[in-house]
Amino acid sequence: MTLFSKHQPVLNKAIEALHARTFYAAFPEHPAPAVYGETADADGQAKFKNQLGKKFEELKQTHPQSWGGQEESPYTQEALTISYPLFSSESLIANSKKAFHTWRKVSVQDRAGILMESLERVKKRFFEIAYATMHTTGQGYMMAFQASGPHAADRALEAIAAGYEELNRFPEKVMWDKPMGKFNIQLNKEWHAVPKGISLVIGCSTFPTWNSVTGIYGSLMTGNSVIVKPHPGAILPIAIFVTEIQNVLEENHLDTTICQLAVDTFDKMITKELAEHAEIKLIDYTGNSAFGSYLEALPGKTVFTEKTGVNSVIVDSVDDADKAAANLAFSVNLYSGQMCTAPQNFYIPAEGINSPAGKISFDDFAQKFVAQINGLVDNPKAGPYVLGAIQNKKTSERVMEAEKLPGNVVLKSKRIENPQFKNARTSTPVVVEIDSNKKEVFSKELFGPIALLIKTKNTDESIALAQEMAVKHGAISCAAYTTNPSIKEKIAEEMALAATPVSFNLTGSIYMNQNAAFSDFHVTGGNPAGNASFTNPEYVTKRFTWVGHREPVK
């Protein structure tokens, strides 16, 4: 049985799911022993611990220039002292250029089979990846498992499915038969989906697999060779993905440098060197806007970015103010606001919000929100696990700085204890009330657990500000609470025009931060928060070119 026929049933389901957009997941998100095995968690943790202080020798990439690695755990604030093989940009590109000509000739079906098989292998390492993710990103255990494991694998599968579908969108060959009156012109035509070349995937420090695998699998599926440049602070999780891709390539007698890991260190970053190289044709990037815009402007490249944005919450009216406040408080606390989908600007009318229990004043809603945050962060069974740790020291500093913003500090940030990791870098959310005329304060992303309660004249001003922020500065998510159908329609329309998806009236265990594969397009590509979307057709079609040849029928 070929790998393709082995995986074809799931591939077919995934393609169907792409279009149905109802719930679908190929990889179970719950780390249940019944699903993943009784010892899977302990084994994964042991494997992770065993890697600490050692060389990562699993990659099938030979002759490194040297070894290096500077990852540090936000939970222990100690170096992981894992070292990875380092290669020169030139050697990575030379390998990739050669490997490209092998990989592009592998059939679409075989590529799909190989890539899906690699996800099966990665599945066996989800727990190891979870611990690697915790100790590089600071995510809590559950998020680290889900986001870097099953959710990432589903996103990768989604990219495979989308690529597979687009590659099969047009016939390989047809006979074109044009009646000319007295005779026919007959041409044999054939179409080739020609991959663009070498693809560079640049990772971020907070979601090292989730944000990278769509680019990796999208590019590989469409026949490009890939160089994965992880963030120097979050290498191990994606190194395991690349290892498993290489293992399956090797088993299938293919060049393992079809997908390479390009580790660098903070003191000698190679991202620009790679990105600017003429042989790099595709670039996927997640990270800050300045670097993303620099990449987008590089001539002769096809670039997919997810940059920063200013996510809004529009509070107009609620069915249940406490439930709304609880949901929003969780969104701010989840991974300490270090998600690209986390809310920052909360627009609340000065006159308060309507509810079945009567008008709730601005201050009362602010207090409900603060109470919900406190309830969560002060709950030792929940707080440390929902908040996780702060990936980057600068984020902690930014949170402290937020207290000096020109507004009323409703809640100060503090450190909380993590019972498992005494030295964990933690920061609970800071909440600041800002007047809506202080636009310069809230017109930029303040990455981390920082919530700004912006007092607006009314909901119309809230909507206008949310739209303006998205159009000018980008937005990846938006939440809105309203019980008024015409206001709901207005929000839906105005935010759609700003290319921002809206989650309405979320309560309970679903949050604006969450974007599900096969259903939610992650980032729309239509505002400055990024030019690409997981996974719309464009996300894969831009990775290859349709070329048609023709010849008269003999």
Added chain:
Amino acid sequence: MTLFSKHQPVLNKAIEALHARTFYAAFPEHPAPAVYGETADADGQAKFKNQLGKKFEELKQTHPQSWGGQEESPYTQEALTISYPLFSSESLIANSKKAFHTWRKVSVQDRAGILMESLERVKKRFFEIAYATMHTTGQGYMMAFQASGPHAADRALEAIAAGYEELNRFPEKVMWDKPMGKFNIQLNKEWHAVPKGISLVIGCSTFPTWNSVTGIYGSLMTGNSVIVKPHPGAILPIAIFVTEIQNVLEENHLDTTICQLAVDTFDKMITKELAEHAEIKLIDYTGNSAFGSYLEALPGKTVFTEKTGVNSVIVDSVDDADKAAANLAFSVNLYSGQMCTAPQNFYIPAEGINSPAGKISFDDFAQKFVAQINGLVDNPKAGPYVLGAIQNKKTSERVMEAEKLPGNVVLKSKRIENPQFKNARTSTPVVVEIDSNKKEVFSKELFGPIALLIKTKNTDESIALAQEMAVKHGAISCAAYTTNPSIKEKIAEEMALAATPVSFNLTGSIYMNQNAAFSDFHVTGGNPAGNASFTNPEYVTKRFTWVGHREPVK
């Protein structure tokens, strides 16, 4: 009956044809009286003549700043003295911005119905458009009819079909039902295809409708308002299309400025002013590379370009040298080489080419080619009609300059008489033999009837040069003659890697210059000749953004 239901059968056929890529045409290409009516040609000519010297008053655009127009017939070398309403960029954009919010709310089906109806109206004016095209572009009558009429309408229909399909690619609404173990999370989700905004379509002087309608109809189908900025030298043909779009909009009680014509004059071009305006989100462009690259680099815009390229012919071996030479001679003569798909660089091995009749030397093949050109241009029943006239004086000058290229002039250009137009600006092809080491000579587009016979070491060098030209300078078409299957495979592969479609071994009445709607992707988008392709999925998906909203099920 709605316009949509009226046109749905043809739309369905067109969508099917998009994928089948076998022969399909909705608009008959032959100007036969039996198809278009006994008096259609004479009526169209009369209408065109009646327009000369007058204001073009058919547009539904009110309050022009002034009137102007500087079109000149390449056949008479006299001004057409047609004047068009001129508007300021600001007023065009203000209208378009307002109209956008009307048009985006029109349903996908209604948009398709309105646009298809406009093509039906345009069909009744194909002959008028043909004469308008002749007397602005210099195209011969038959090409002017076909390219600006039925072929353009087929390309427009193709863009409508592709847009319609992509807009219906994902569901409008679904219920997302995620099992969580003890309960399910249920969200109502809905997706909106949000148009980008105002679309600017910049026309060229040689194919004023064929090269513009895909952008116009592609943008309108996907809900954008459109400003059509024709080349100041070729306005009337596309003015008729815009008029008919406006007529159907008006009949359907819609804002006619949903699609506006933005005429300018050579002394006061408004293209940059429009292109750089923040409200312009989409730009379609056909023309020179310098301006195209400037447009591509404008930040915050989605830009579709067809720029210039260096098209190659690789002659390796032939079944019938005379038939091959005849086919190529026709390609060079057709509209005097003023097609973006016309060949320029003919790579022929110094040692000659193989044929069943034995080796044919480089010089012998050159002579066959020249003989075929002469046979055509000196045939008074064919030459004037195939060559047409030279649109731009600079092209005539370039042809004369080509005689000074550092090579052996095998055939000089000359003027030929057009029996209908004594003052026609004509130039027959110049053919120059160039050595393959003079790369600087043939590494750029020499627009017009200029053929360079490049003497190469062998076919491998021919292929390498053709590929290099396409990769570095762009190529839209390539022809190759070879009877050797392995060489054929190599050419197919190397040119595919340069994103250039190859026409193999064409003889008889099909030419490398021709690209058919619903089958040939025109320009691949994969080399510097342009970043877009008529009409691949990307061509329409980039004109809108998928935005998904969601809300818990009550």
